[in-house]
Amino acid sequence: MNASAGTPATHDGFDVARVRAEFPLLARTVHDGKPLVYLDNANTAQKPRCVIEAVDRFYRERNANVARAVHALSEEATDLYEGARTALARFINAPSAQELVLTSGTTMATNLVAYSYLLPRLEPGDSVLTTRMEHHANIVPWQLVCERRGARLKAAALEANGELRVDEFIALLTPEVKLACVAHVSNVLGTVNPVREIAAACRKRGIPLLVDGSQAVPHMPVDVRALGCDFYAFTGHKMCGPTGTGGLWARRELLADMPPFFGGGEMIREVRIEGSTFADPPARFEAGTPNIAGFVGLAAAVAFLESLDMQRIAAREQVLLDYATARLQEVPGLRILGSAAHKAAVISFLVEGAHAHDLATLLDLEGVAVRSGHHCAHPLMQFYGVPATCRASFSFYNTEAEADVLVAALRKARKLLV
Amino acid sequence: MSAVATATLYREQVLAHARAPGHSTPLDHADARATGANALCGDHLEVQLALTDERISGYAFHAEACVLVRAAASMLGDRLLGLDRAGVHAMALRFERLLQGEAGDTDALGDLAVFVDLAAHPARRKCARLPLATVLAALAGRATATTEEA
Known part of the structure; x- marks a missing residue:
């Protein structure tokens, strides 16, 4: 049939x-x-021909490392990689492509925030607020960091129908909360959370809000400016892109104040044995050779989704x-x-x-x-x-x-x- | 994977054991007990053993689990009586070879031999393994068992 x-x-x-x-x-x-009746799209999405071909073409015709060599291939690869950043930033209406850190996915994005943003700010008695409907990627990184600092993870409850108790979430935004986190869309229930309302409440209290957009970016228009959040994490493979791709959008001032998480090549300005200085964001957070072909494929996926x-x-x-x-x-x-x-x-x-x-x-x-x-x-x-x-x-x-x-x-x- | 093997995974023999499992009446007195849990699946199994001269003289289980766990736990009970720890270990090794699709002596496994179908279904092998792993835990004095890392 x-x-x-x-x-x-x-x-x-x-x-x-x-x-x-x-x-x-x-x-x-x-x-x-x-x-095949493929109904596991929240797990990963299938890939259109244009994505498969973009990855294939990159390896056949343009493969080189980015931002290192001066030869033609490297410049082409760098243009493609930075072009993907620009396309993704536009796709989520980020104010600037320089506010978008390219990551291996949402998990790396939330861990980057946990270790680079949260850990240096967290003190004993502080807390992080999340909800009961989160994916483990929006729970476990916070737990690990809280344990190191003697801080606490708390979670807002849900209604029986799977809606977040927004009033409870807002009531839990007390002064010791150093970061609030919520899924844009629940991967289990499909619930679309009222992120604008939550973001407004967070902003009023001076608490930064991280939104896990893994299940939203592939399925609805996302506008991080309109949402009013501070961090927005998403993954490429659920939006028809290759696995091992994704991003963290963060406000420029937050990124500027975050120390590196991974150290290595690509993210430095100058290295001396006595100490190093680091590149500006987003390069500061992109140590090592990135998944260049993957992001070339993800840019093709963005173009495909935009065409639809x-x-x-x-x-x-x-x-x-x-x-x-x-x-x-x-x-x-x-x-x-x-x-x-x-x-x-x-x-x-x-x-x-x-x-x-x-x-x-x-x-x-x-x-x-x-x-x-x-x-x-x-x-x-x-x-x-x-x-x-x-x-x-x-x-x-x-x-x-x-x-x-x-x-x-x-x-x-x-x-x-x- | 073979379509035939997949299609036979839920054969009537398996379903019959799962629907009306034997060995489900709790023992009056248990000398050993253990809980088997595969948290990722949501399978939960409790096993009780009676021992006489270090040999199994009674077995009962209670499972809140999938068909494969329930059927394996029921089928296992028919083969356990009279075995000592070494005998259960030998059975577990034989069962493991069966799950890997290796030909061998399956007579000693009784109805459990039906799980040869799992040779084509690696993701579900942990279900059939759970009851034996839980019995071995009980015999070793361990309170819990899981087959999820396997």
């Missing part, structure tokens, strides 16, 4: 079939010739979310975790009497790729009192027909297990 069969060719100008044709991997089959228009992508994914939610609710015993009013196309669910891993294995047999487990969000699983969930996460290239395949596969699995 063609997964796009039965799907209207366009949705508000969004030609799903044409978009799918740009992703070579979506045409493959799994077990016994079953068409992030507003249209968000609208298309809302249609998919509504459709898939309604269809899933037809499955007996199925419970969806998270029903926030403002929600991205991520659906975590449980089926009574069936373990999430058994469901995921049986869905896989039908060609449907979902994630099962705790989704790197143990505190959230503890909040709901469940050990694991199944998560179907959609992208703009998914179809209603694929949601139908998911539902049919779930019914079949349920017959076997329940």
Whole structure:
């Protein structure tokens, strides 16, 4: 069966079939010739041809190290790498490309803030504020740094529907809080947090706010200036780019005041055995040879997403979310975790009497790729009192027909297990 | 991976053990006990053993876990009685070879031999391993076991 069969060719100008044709991997089959139904986009997204070709072309025609040699290839590679920085900065509406540190992903970005920004400022009795819905990348770095300093990590609670208790978060913004952290979009529940409101409250109290944008940047227009946050971390591989790419946007004055985290080449001004001086941001935080080809690919991904228009992508994914939610609710015993009013196309669910891993294995047999487990969000699983969930996460290239395949596969699995 | 092996992972024999597991009535008296937990999966298993002259004379388990853990725990109970620690170790080694897809003597494994299907499913092997690992922990006087690092 063609997964796009039965799907209207366009949705508000969004030609799903044409978009799918740009992703070579979506045409493959799994077990016994079953068409792949890829619903693990919150884990990582598939790559369009232009990204794959950009990486390939870089290695074939332009491979050289950046910012070191004066030869032509190195200058071309440097231009491409810095061009990616400019494209990414524009994509999130950063005031300047020089405020964007290129990292291996969100985890490196949050760790950079933990060790370079937070650690030197944290004192015994201080705290860091996060929420119960965070990915471990927005919990563990803060814990590690807090432990070193005798500081405390505290977390705002959620409503049963998966919305953040914003009033509680704001009430917890007490004077000893040195950094507040929140996901823009929850990777498990899909909840879109009211970052502007949170950022305004933080600003009023002089507390910097870090936003984990991993699940937002691929799915909606992001404007860091409008959000009003101080740090914004994101990852490239979830936005159709190569793995090992991502970024940390931070206000210029914050970056300027942060010491280096990794030391090595590229990030220095002058090195003497007695001591070194360091480059200005963002180079200060980019020691060693970066993932140049990866960022060339990520720049291609940004161009691809811009050509589709992030507003249209968000609208298309809302249609998919509504459709898939309604269809899933037809499955007996199925419970969806998270029903926030403002929600991205991520659906975590449980089926009574069936373990999430058994469901995921049986869905896989039908060609449907979902994630099962705790989704790197143990505190959230503890909040709901469940050990694991199944998560179907959609992208703009998914179809209603694929949601139908998911539902049919779930019914079949349920017959076997329940 | 082989489509055939994948399709047979949830064969009726496995499902039957998981639906109505044997050895699920708690023992009146346990000489050893341990908890098996795979936190990443969310699998939780409690094992009780009765021992007579250092040989297993009673076994019971309670699992909140996937089909594979429940079925393996049930099937395991049919093979444990009369074994001492060395015997359980030998069984664990045999079972490990089976999970790796190596041909060998599977008669001693009884119904557990069905997990040869996991040779094609490395990500789920830890599920089938958990009950034996928990029994070995109980015999060694350890309170907990996990197979997630495996």
